[in-house]
Amino acid sequence: MTARQLIELVLDPDSFESWDEPIDISGYAEKYQQELLRARERTGVDESVLTGRGTVHGRPVAFVVNEFGFLAGSIGRDAAQRIVTAIRRATAEGLPLLASTASGGTRMQEGTPAFVRMVDISRAIMDHRAAGLPYLVHLRHPTTGGVFASWGSLGHVTVAEPGALVGFLGPKVYETLYGDPFPSGVQVSENLADRGIIDAVVSSAELPALVERALGILLDEVEPSSRERRVLPDGVNGAVWDSVMRTRRPGRAGVRDVLRRGSDATLRLKGTDEGERDASMLVALARLDGVPCVVVGQDRTKQTPASPMGPGALREARRGMRLAEELGLPLVSIIDTPGAELSKEAEEGAIAGEIARCIATMSTLTVPTVSVLLGQGTGGGALALLPANVVVAAQHSWLSPLPPEGASAIVYGDIDHAEELARRQQIGAADLHANGVVRQIVAEPEGDTPEGLADAVAAEIGHWLRQLTSDRARAQAQR
Known part of the structure; x- marks a missing residue:
């Protein structure tokens, strides 16, 4: 041609x-x-x-x-x-x-x-x-x-x-x-x-x-929301171990469901653009609930014991963070990981450094940021995507320095105390909200579907992106 x-x-x-x-x-x-x-x-x-x-x-x-x-x-x-x-x-x-x-x-x-x-x-x-x-x-x-x-x-x-x-x-x-x-x-x-x-x-x-x-x-204006928020009422709580078990079940809503149900238009990006690709991290340009943004999300369907989230995935996430900052778009990070890769290859690939650099990059972005605890939130791999202006959590999501079984192994030398430690370490969404880590919890009523949760999460993201964008515009106008 x-x-x-x-x-x-x-x-x-x-x-x-x-x-x-x-x-x-x-x-x-x-x-x-x-x-x-x-x-x-x-x-x-x-x-x-x-x-x-x-x-x-x-x-x-x-x-x-x-x-x-x-x-x-x-x-x-x-x-x-x-x-x-x-x-x-x-x-x-x-x-x-x-x-x-x-x-x-x-x-x-x-x-x-x-x-x-x-x-x-x-x-x-x-x-x-x-x-x-x-x-x-x-x-x-x-x-x-x-x-x-x-x-x-x-x-x-x-x-x-x-x-x-x-x-x-x-x-x-x-x-x-x-x-x-x-x-x-x-x-x-x-x-x-x-x-x-x-x-x-x-x-x-x-x-x-x-x-x-x-x-x-990238360029179209924000559109009105087409979805209803589903905020968890104050005081509603549940057994945190039940939440841990729920997030580990196949079929739970993941980042793909949020994009499929909640985005009016999506353009997937692949890899770091520097010759590295890890399918456990999804990076996309999207219009979540009518709001243009960059999404970086841990894909629960691609993380297995044989293919855990490695340092390349975090480098992909940082590509998304840089794009958001450069294009002036809000960043949405979605946390859903059983933990980062633990291996010789991960150590030599600078897994610890990549976690640190993700935390540092997210902590210093000037664009509006929303992070979502969607499912499992284990270790530094989860912390890497946490820093944001607003942190939203699904009702049964959780955040822990180690999987509860790992914490039990350290404290007791066995895994039999995992449920007890999950309670004591305050890893559940309700505790995170009470401790000021999480701003808002998205309700997961009994009988909820993955599609329903994905819609509700998209609505919550859209709500906070609109508010943060509006707050940013007012602050800039006052300078």
């Missing part, structure tokens, strides 16, 4: 507006000028990138699109300047930015002077992000070299088309240099998604829907 074909596919009809100025190539060597002229004649465009603005489902967006047919989409000084100019204009006009790459990297005909311009492009993108404006990246086949190693890897959300070759080193270059073919299946978009380097595999035809969903979550 050519750059123009992609633009026609993604943008609304008649919304295209080019920002490109004519490029003067008279200063280049004659041989290189001839190459550029042939590329222009062959492709019908004057450089390897086209820039401008348009709308996607009525939403204004700025774009930078590679044309691979023009000298393999390589980025010379003129192309780099065109990209920088477009990004700076998008930032000045407050527009979200969509980049669609298809490139072999920097232009070898221009050497180092072109190579170093990747720094200028990256700097412009980071200024765009610092302005709180979304940057979405679509990697087409192929995207390699300096493009992938700079502006192709800096998106808030990054996707690639199916089967695309995406990598740092071109496989032909590798084989020429080392005499062996590059291992197959590595530099393929599906593998990158599995490894947590990109968020999803999305065809060009699906791109308009993805852009619409992402921008709808």
Whole structure:
């Protein structure tokens, strides 16, 4: 697909507006000028990138699109300047930015002077992000070299088309240099998604829907609540051991249920975007009860003795925290874990440090934050997602430094006193509320369903996000 074909596919009809100025190539060597002229004649465009603005489902967006047919989409000084100019204009006009790459990297005909311009492009993108404006990246086949190693890897959300070759080193270059073919299946978009380097595999035809969903979550106003709160009356209590047992049962509502039932639009993000992925942590852009937010949540369905929550999961959570802060969105953290991984690999992966960094990051966020004790809340893995402006708890949730059986083993040398210690250590939601850890408890009446609890939790999150956002706006107005 050519750059123009992609633009026609993604943008609304008649919304295209080019920002490109004519490029003067008279200063280049004659041989290189001839190459550029042939590329222009062959492709019908004057450089390897086209820039401008348009709308996607009525939403204004700025774009930078590679044309691979023009000298393999390589980025010379003129192309780099065109990209920088477009990004700076998008930032000045407050527009979200969509980049669609298809490139072999920097232009070898221009050497180092072109190579170093990747720094200028990256700097412009980071200024765009610092302005709180979304940057979405679509990697087409192929995207390699300096493009992938700079502006192709800096998106808030990054996707690639199916089967695309995406990598740092071109496989032909590798084989020429080392005499062996590059291992197959590595530099393929599906593998990158599995490894947590990109968020999803999305065809060009699906791109308009993805852009619409992402921008709808990020930019649309808060909508009125469509759900009823279910607050537990004061004084209502129950046996904490019963709560522990309830949260361990299969079928209890988890973070997936809260998103499925409570979010009007959800865009899942995968991995740390740094080559690490742990399925026990879910990170998503969402509109919970009509409020745009970033959700980081421990997925109860993915945590087993064989695959506990490891340090990579907490690094994924910190990615979500950083996104919330950068985009100015509230953060919702959902706690539901039998405990973090205890192993040699976890220790060498800095599990303790990641718990500390999550606590530190959440404690210093400036955006509104709500954390939810949804089920089990064991140890440092639970504490990592706890610090927030408001902590909400489901009636049968609990928070403990160790599972009650572990506490019993330390204190008594057996697990027979687990129920007693659960009471003594005040781990239940009612005790946490009485001690000031929890602000509000969501009732779980007898006969409750996972769907009912998920709806009620979403309503409670929406209530507090609206209040915190309103309080923040008033405080800013008074400064």
